[in-house]
Structures are given as structure tokens and as C-alpha cells.
Amino acid sequence: MFEILWVFFSLIFLIILHEFGHFFFAKLFKVKVEEFGIFLPPPIFKKKIGETVYSLNAIPFGAFVKIFGETERKKEEGSFYNLSILKRAWIVLGGCLSFWILAMVFYFFLLQIGIPVAVEDEKEILNPIVKIVQIKENSPAFFANLKAGDEILEIDGTKIEKVSQVQKIVREKAGEKISIKIKRGKEIFKTEIVPRKNFPEGEGPLGIALVKTGMEKYPFFLALYKAPLLTLENSVAILKGYFEFFKKLLQKEKVEGASLMGPVGVTHLMWQISQMGFNYYLNFLALLSLYLAIFNLLPIPALDGGKLLFLGIEALKKKPVSQKTEETITTFFFFLLILLAIFATLGDIKRIFLK
Numbered sequence: 001m002f003e004i005l006w007v008f009f010s011l012i013f014l015i016i017l018h019e020f021g022h023f024f025f026a027k028l029f030k031v032k033v034e035e036f037g038i039f040l041p042p043p044i045f046k047k048k049i050g051e052t053v054y055s056l057n058a059i060p061f062g063a064f065v066k067i068f069g070e071t072e073r074k075k076e077e078g079s080f081y082n083l084s085i086l087k088r089a090w091i092v093l094g095g096c097l098s099f100w101i102l103a104m105v106f107y108f109f110l111l112q113i114g115i116p117v118a119v120e121d122e123k124e125i126l127n128p129i130v131k132i133v134q135i136k137e138n139s140p141a142f143f144a145n146l147k148a149g150d151e152i153l154e155i156d157g158t159k160i161e162k163v164s165q166v167q168k169i170v171r172e173k174a175g176e177k178i179s180i181k182i183k184r185g186k187e188i189f190k191t192e193i194v195p196r197k198n199f200p201e202g203e204g205p206l207g208i209a210l211v212k213t214g215m216e217k218y219p220f221f222l223a224l225y226k227a228p229l230l231t232l233e234n235s236v237a238i239l240k241g242y243f244e245f246f247k248k249l250l251q252k253e254k255v256e257g258a259s260l261m262g263p264v265g266v267t268h269l270m271w272q273i274s275q276m277g278f279n280y281y282l283n284f285l286a287l288l289s290l291y292l293a294i295f296n297l298l299p300i301p302a303l304d305g306g307k308l309l310f311l312g313i314e315a316l317k318k319k320p321v322s323q324k325t326e327e328t329i330t331t332f333f334f335f336l337l338i339l340l341a342i343f344a345t346l347g348d349i350k351r352i353f354l355k
Contacts, residue, residue: 007270010285012039014099014292016063021098023065025091032068032078039063051078067091073323085315092307099293104231106286111223111230114215116283121163125214128161132208136200139207144193146208147184149272154181163210170195170205185275215279234287238294262344268352301326302334 016038026033033052037043040059047054069079076082080091107115119125132150135141152160155169156178169178174197181190195205218226245260261269266288273284297305314320 004271006274006281007267010270011267012061012063014102014285014289015061017098017102018095018292018296019063019065021094021096022067022091023094024098025094026065026067026080029083029087029091030078031080031083031091033065034068035064035066037064037066073320085311089308089311092304092311093297096293096296096304099289099296100231100235103234103286103289103293104227106282106289107230108223108227110279110282110286111216111218111226112220114217114279116213116280117216118211118213121212123212125212126217128212128214130160130163130166131211131213133211134209136203136207139199139203140193140196141206141208144180144191146180146182146191146193149184151183152180152210153183153188155179161212163212166206166210167204174205185272231286231290235290235294238287238290242294242298260340260344260347262341262346262348264345265348265352268348300333300337301330302337306330306333 019036023033023036035053035055037055037057039057040062041055041057042059043055043057045056067080068074069076069081073081080088083091114126117125130152132141132146132148132152134148135146152166154160155166156173158165158169160166174195177192177194179190179192181188193206196207197205199205199207270281270284270288274281296303297308299305299309301307301309310321310326320326
């Protein structure tokens with residue numbers, strides 16, 4: 001129950017933070033913010049401070065910011081459209097920038113208390129863990145109901161801290177029954193399994209792929225230096241991932257459900273990782289923040305990146321795209337994104353609940 005609440009409030013926090021980013025830059029450039037709302041209407045509580053109404057609403061998900069003149073394109077004092085293109089772009093960028101800043105803060109904190117990393121087998125590291133990252137179908141591990149993400153704690157009473165330990169034991173005991181102690185989330189259990197003597201190339205006696213992970217710590221000033229670099233490095237990796245995804249779509253290649261994770265899949269993954277411990281969960285939240293930042297910046301109408309695209313066209317043409325055209329294109333892509341979310345959610349349900 002505690003982990004479910006953690007996941008719920010984490011998602012709410014990320015959404016509120018995104019809207020606060022837009023709110024902050026609007027206030028910075030003296031644009032009138034008509035309302036900043038936590039959750040979705042109908043309202044439970046409202047209070048006007050200055051020119052802005054702050055509201056707490058009944059539907060416990062999401063947040064919103066209503067900026068004066070953003071939809072009506074009013075050219076008057078305090079209006080969004082009364083600003084230069086550059087200042088409007090900063091307001092649009094505000095939500096994504098808040099995600100990047102959050103990720104950097106999380107990484108800075110994690111680098112000091114211990115950030116989860118995958119390492120070479122012989123490297124000494126804090127709290128070493130040998131984790132299953134892949135299970136081959138119809139393998140001994142598959143039939144023993146082992147899962148990706150499981151931690152191998154012991155084999156026949158021997159504490160496991162290296163991948164090579166597992167490989168050595170299963171080779172020596174091929175054809176014999178062995179007892180494996182597994183940690184899955186907060187659950188610890190034992191299972192018996194018989195490693196194969198003969199197996200397909202590249203699969204091994206158990207049919208699993210393993211990785212050694214642990215925690216790395218850095219002093220304050222080194223963490224201060226490394227946090228922005230880690231944020232940049234992971235952002236580039238995510239951008240490459242999005243590029244590959246859209247490349248597959250354009251080439252009409254099959255897109256696996258796992259590579260297109262919807263809200264259900266993300267929530268389920270957050271719940272799984274929350275059971276692994278605070279450091280792992282915070283690391284995932286930093287990564288999720290970067291995913292959301294970059295996704296929102298994709299030049300797709302209905303996303304922040306789409307708004308930036310229209311501002312770019314306005315800068316080049318010296319006049320804005322007509323309001324009707326922008327609204328029509330945005331609505332079309334909004335429904336496309338809804339369809340994509342439905343497709344991803346169906347994949348999530350099939351993968352998680354109907355497997």
C-alpha cells in the first residue's frame with residue numbers, strides 16, 4: 001500500500017512540477033496567470049492571491065495553468081501573445097526545463113548517497129547484486145517462473161556477489177537439482193531448478209542473462225560536477241531511443257509493446273522499482289523526468305515541442321500560423337496521441353495481466 005501511494009504522489013508531483021515550470025516563466029515575464037490548479041475540476045477550494053486564482057480540485061490527477069491570452073491571442077498588457085517570440089518560447093519550455101532541473105537535483109543527491117549502476121564483474125562496489133535481466137523462453141529459468149529483475153541471493157547456500165559465481169556453479173552442477181534463493185521486490189523465496197547439460201548457443205544452462213549492479217558514491221563537489229553530465233548523457237540516450245522508435249514506425253517495422261509503454265505500464269514499472277529501495281526509485285524518477293522532458297519537446301502539435309514548432313514558423317514567416325489552422329492541426333495530433341496511448345495501454349494490459 002505504501003509503495004502504491006508513493007507512485008501516485010510521484011506522478012502527481014511530476015505533473016504539478018511541469019505546470020509550475022510554465023507558471024514560473026509566465027510570472028517572470030509579467031504575463032497574467034488566471035489560474036493555477038492542482039488536480040482537475042470541479043474545484044474544492046479556491047483562493048485569489050494578486051491576479052491569480054489558486055485552486056484545489058476534486059479529480060485527484062493532473063494539474064493545469066491558465067495563462068491569459070494564450071488561447072485567444074489577445075495583444076494587450078499582461079497577455080501571452082503580447083510577448084516576443086523568444087519570451088513565449090521560454091514559457092513553453094518552462095515545463096520541460098523543470099523536469100531537467102529535477103533530474104539533475106535527483107542525480108546530485110543520488111551520487112552522494114549511492115547511485116545504482118551496472119559494473120564489470122570484478123569491480124568492487126557497495127552492496128553488490130547479481131540481477132536477472134533476461135529470461136529465454138522454454139529454458140529451465142522460464143519453467144521455474146524466474147523473472148527479469150529477480151535478484152539471485154544464494155545458490156545452494158553460497159552467497160552470490162558476482163555473475164561468474166553463478167556461471168561456475170550452474171556449469172559444475174548441470175543435470176543436478178540446485179536451490180536458488182531469489183529476491184523479487186520485497187519478497188524472498190527459494191526455488192529448485194535443474195541446469196541443462198545441452199543448451200542452445202548463447203543461452204547457457206539456465207537460459208538467463210545476468211548483470212552485476214551496486215551503488216557508487218561521490219563526494220559533494222564531484223557529485224556537483226557529475227550530475228549535469230549524467231543528465232546530459234541520459235538525455236542523449238533517450239533521444240536516440242525516440243529516434244529509433246520513430247524510425248521503426250516510418251519503416252513499418254514491428255514495434256514491440258514493451259518499447260511503447262503506456263500509463264499502465266509506467267505505473268506498474270514504478271511500483272516494481274519502488275519495492276527495490278529508495279535509491280533505485282529515485283534513480284528511476286530522474287530517468288522518467290528526462291523521458292517526459294524529451295517527449296514533450298518532440299515537434300508534435302499538442303505537445304510543448306509542437307508549440308515551439310509553431311513559434312519557429314512564426315519567427316521565419318514574420319507572422320503566426322492562423323489560429324484556426326493551428327487549432328485544427330493540434331486537435332488532429334491530440335487524437336493521434338490518444339490513439340497511441342490506447343494502443344500502448346492495451347499492450348501494457350496484455351503484457352502485465354494477460355501473460
